[in-house]
Amino acid sequence: xxxxxxxxxxxxxxxxxxxxxxxxxxxxxxxxxxxxxxxxxxxxxxxxxxxxxxxxxxxxxxxxxxxxxxxxxxxxxxxxxxxxxxxxxxxxxxxxxxxxxxxxxxxxxxxxxxxxxxxxxxxxxxxxxxxxxxxxxxxxxxxxxxxxxxxxxxxxxxxxxxxxxxxxxxxxxxxxxxxxxxxxxxxxxxxxxxxxxxxxxxxxxxxxxxxxxxxxxxxxxxxxxxxxxxxxxxxxxxxxxxxxxxxxxxxxxxxxxxxxxxxxxxxxxxxxxxxxxxxxxxxxxxxxxxxx
Amino acid sequence: xxxxxxxxxxxxxxxxxxxxxxxxxxxxxxxxxxxxxxxxxxxxxxxxxxxxxxxxxxxxxxxxxxxxxxxxxxxxxxxxxxxxxxxxxxxxxxxxxxxxxxxxxxxxxxxxxxxxxxxxxxxxxxxxxxxxxxxxxxxxxxxxxxxxxxxxxxxxxxxxxxxxxxxxxxxxxxxxxxxxxxxxxxxxxxxxxxxxxxxxxxxxxxxxxxxxxxxxxxxxxxxxxxxxxxx
Ligand code: SF4
Ligand code: SF4
Numbered sequence: 001x002x003x004x005x006x007x008x009x010x011x012x013x014x015x016x017x018x019x020x021x022x023x024x025x026x027x028x029x030x031x032x033x034x035x036x037x038x039x040x041x042x043x044x045x046x047x048x049x050x051x052x053x054x055x056x057x058x059x060x061x062x063x064x065x066x067x068x069x070x071x072x073x074x075x076x077x078x079x080x081x082x083x084x085x086x087x088x089x090x091x092x093x094x095x096x097x098x099x100x101x102x103x104x105x106x107x108x109x110x111x112x113x114x115x116x117x118x119x120x121x122x123x124x125x126x127x128x129x130x131x132x133x134x135x136x137x138x139x140x141x142x143x144x145x146x147x148x149x150x151x152x153x154x155x156x157x158x159x160x161x162x163x164x165x166x167x168x169x170x171x172x173x174x175x176x177x178x179x180x181x182x183x184x185x186x187x188x189x190x191x192x193x194x195x196x197x198x199x200x201x202x203x204x205x206x207x208x209x210x211x212x213x214x215x216x217x218x219x220x221x222x223x224x225x226x227x228x229x230x231x232x233x234x235x236x237x238x239x240x241x242x243x244x245x246x247x248x249x250x251x252x253x254x255x256x257x258x259x260x261x262x263x264x265x266x267x268x269x270x271x272x273x274x275x276x277x278x279x280x281x282x283x284x285x286x287x288x289x290x291x292x
Numbered sequence: 293x294x295x296x297x298x299x300x301x302x303x304x305x306x307x308x309x310x311x312x313x314x315x316x317x318x319x320x321x322x323x324x325x326x327x328x329x330x331x332x333x334x335x336x337x338x339x340x341x342x343x344x345x346x347x348x349x350x351x352x353x354x355x356x357x358x359x360x361x362x363x364x365x366x367x368x369x370x371x372x373x374x375x376x377x378x379x380x381x382x383x384x385x386x387x388x389x390x391x392x393x394x395x396x397x398x399x400x401x402x403x404x405x406x407x408x409x410x411x412x413x414x415x416x417x418x419x420x421x422x423x424x425x426x427x428x429x430x431x432x433x434x435x436x437x438x439x440x441x442x443x444x445x446x447x448x449x450x451x452x453x454x455x456x457x458x459x460x461x462x463x464x465x466x467x468x469x470x471x472x473x474x475x476x477x478x479x480x481x482x483x484x485x486x487x488x489x490x491x492x493x494x495x496x497x498x499x500x501x502x503x504x505x506x507x508x509x510x511x512x513x514x515x516x517x518x519x520x521x522x523x
Pocket of ligand 1: 423424425426427428429430431432439440441442
């Protein structure tokens with residue numbers, strides 16, 4: 001039984017982190033991250049060829065987290081970009097067989113932005129349709145309705161961007177995912193708490209759980225990268241100003257994240273911290289925010 | 293119409309060199325490739341001077357009326373038989389369909405002179421956009437006449453994806469997100485929004501596609517002649 005689901009169902013505040021599997025087979029660095037993050041996180045997202053760049057599969061890496069997380073659970077990620085409906089369903093069956101219980105379903109970045117820009121993007125299903133297919137597996141059927149010899153019981157999540165405009169369309173999309181079977185959302189990095197509150201308010205009647213994304217704006221360079229390269233994200237001036245004028249940008253980013261976590265903990269069901277490699281910072285943020 | 297783009301000259305040259313070809317016959321297309329300004333008479337003249345500049349002899353050239361039309365292309369080739377006979381290879385400035393039709397009709401090696409890019413809408417003279425990929429399972433009925441399969445770079449049926457920003461597309465940042473446009477147009481038309489478009493039936497896209505409108509016609513003819521024959 002997914003502990004992440006149990007905690008959220010019980011109304012407990014959850015903390016999730018994120019790791020990227022290695023670009024290769026040596027996962028020792030990832031293991032170090034897992035050990036650090038598992039001190040304070042309840043679950044860790046294991047990205048799936050994030051940014052359309054090649055990494056060890058989320059399937060294998062999630063299993064490493066399961067085996068080494070000391071109770072901190074992996075959140076297996078599935079992007080629609082790299083696999084058709086056969087491969088996606090097959091991987092989901094594999095994930096369940098390997099003991100992975102939490103899955104986050106995302107569309108995925110376009111291959112043109114990654115390290116294999118010549119790759120064919122698959123997108124046979126979109127995230128809503130894959131959420132639906134996953135829910136079907138929980139009900140013991142494949143996406144055509146044919147019975148499976150052994151069902152899954154995934155805790156199914158989707159991605160949400162509460163700061164997206166036009167918001168009505170983003171909200172409609174969230175409802176669509178909930179209707180398809182998503183019961184929790186992890187959001188993209190939040191920079192505007194009021195907009196997050198708007199989303200939380202709008203989705204309250206659905207009972208879906210909202211885990212707010214918090215990104216470490218570590219340096220002016222990272223901010224530039226986000227503004228130029230990361231789709232759908234613009235760092236607001238108040239953050240840029242504080243980071244660029246700080247004696248230690250990393251320290252300042254930890255301060256900002258801590259403030260955000262404190263604020264978001266009043267309105268969200270959890271926080272999802274994306275440390276961009278500074279795993280120790282996650283431990284500090286959680287401690288400093290008084291959540292440990 | 294089919295949109296074609298010029299093909300890298302080095303590749304065409306490579307094809308000719310590999311064959312040791314020195315004399316070339318050129319063929320264009322009077323329909324799409326002419327409208328696309330890639331394989332009409334003007335472009336054949338440019339290709340001719342490029343070839344001649346590189347030391348090749350051009351034995352002749354023709355702009356076929358419709359390069360992908362089997363009968364028409366065969367007729368055209370027959371008219372230029374002696375020029376083709378004098379050539380070592382034929383380069384066709386038409387889409388891949390035109391190239392194959394020519395290759396069927398000619399005993400000599402035939403090479404593509406263009407890249408076939410997409411089925412395009414003519415926005416205005418010389419400006420083309422891909423709006424349909426001929427998927428065989430059209431969803432335009434549900435999407436207010438805007439094709440997400442083609443115009444969303446990810447081809448998502450249900451969107452927008454998480455990268456949509458201020459109504460604009462994540463991948464092609466200078467364009468509005470297809471799914472935002474679809475939802476806005478549906479709302480403008482007062483149509484209730486579609487909850488979800490179900491996964492596409494890719495088996496509907498037969499590859500290779502083949503359709504014959506003739507069996508009915510042939511059957512009719514046979515029936516007519518049957519009636520007339522009496523005994
Ligand atoms: S849904 Fe298919 S057939 Fe319809 S416009 Fe799009 S690509 Fe063409
Ligand atoms: S922003 Fe819209 S059009 Fe662009 S890839 Fe995402 S869903 Fe498709």
